[in-house]
Amino acid sequence: MTISDRVRIKDVRVLSNGWTTLKNTTFDYRRANGEWQTQHRETYERDNAAAVLPYNRAGRTVILVKQFRLPAFIRGYDDLLIEAAAGVLDDASPEMRIRAEAEEETGYRLDHVHKVFEAFMSPGAITEKLHFFVAEYEPSMRVSDGGGLEHEGEDIEVLELGIDEALAMIADGRIIDGKAIMLLQYVALHVFK
Numbered sequence: 528m529t530i531s532d533r534v535r536i537k538d539v540r541v542l543s544n545g546w547t548t549l550k551n552t553t554f555d556y557r558r559a560n561g562e563w564q565t566q567h568r569e570t571y572e573r574d575n576a577a578a579v580l581p582y583n584r585a586g587r588t589v590i591l592v593k594q595f596r597l598p599a600f601i602r603g604y605d606d607l608l609i610e611a612a613a614g615v616l617d618d619a620s621p622e623m624r625i626r627a628e629a630e631e632e633t634g635y636r637l638d639h640v641h642k643v644f645e646a647f648m649s650p651g652a653i654t655e656k657l658h659f660f661v662a663e664y665e666p667s668m669r670v671s672d673g674g675g676l677e678h679e680g681e682d683i684e685v686l687e688l689g690i691d692e693a694l695a696m697i698a699d700g701r702i703i704d705g706k707a708i709m710l711l712q713y714v715a716l717h718v719f720k
């Protein structure tokens with residue numbers, strides 16, 4: 528299945544080229560009824576990324592991180608955001624990158640990471656595709672405090688939560704990060720059955 532014969536890119540304009548690139552693309556799209564229609568769309572072009580939820584089956588716990596997120600703050604969320612550890616790939620493989628990112632942010636050196644799915648988190652606007660992982664952890668795998676890279680402005684708290692509490696926090700709105708919600712529901716369904 529291809530839709531490339533339904534799309535003709537006519538013009539691409541870079542609107543902003545800062546940390547990431549914002550483009551405005553003009554293209555013709557062949558609608559379901561066969562008619563061609565000209566459209567303009569802005570895309571925020573971000574590298575792919577990966578997220579991980581470490582879990583401990585016996586203790587029924589998971590590891591999450593907590594950090595300041597400017598976009599959530601601007602939108603009125605007046606607290607640090609509880610998230611699954613995540614980072615951009617920077618051209619590394621998702622498996623390699625997520626191990627490094629997990630150690631940087633949570634302090635846990637994970638053994639085996641298990642890929643569970645991929646998802647576009649905001650497909651109408653952002654090109655980024657997120658690779659999702661889960662990984663079993665043991666307390667002995669903690670090799671540092673984590674916290675992220677201070678020189679990049681990261682100031683990350685590490686949280687170890689019971690799975691039932693984490694699920695309750697989704698229900699009452701204390702966990703509001705999409706990737707954390709998806710991974711918590713995955714482990715609720717497939718690990719802590």
Ligand SMILES: Nc1nc2c(ncn2[C@@H]2O[C@H](COP(=O)(O)OP(=O)(O)O[C@H]3O[C@H](CO)[C@@H](O)[C@H](O)[C@@H]3O)[C@@H](O)[C@H]2O)c(=O)[nH]1
Nearest residue numbers: 546547573576577613614615628655657676679680681706
């Ligand atoms: N100077 C500067 N630094 C930035 C900017 N945007 C991000 N950074 C820094 O770049 C680093 C990126 O950290 P990662 O851990 O690799 O990524 P992330 O911020 O966790 O992002 C991932 O999760 C986000 C939230 O779900 C996603 O939005 C993001 O695309 C990615 O998947 C952080 O130190 C962050 O502060 C920016 O506009 N300017």
Ligand SMILES: [Mg+2]
Nearest residue numbers: 612613614632
């Ligand atoms: Mg991160």
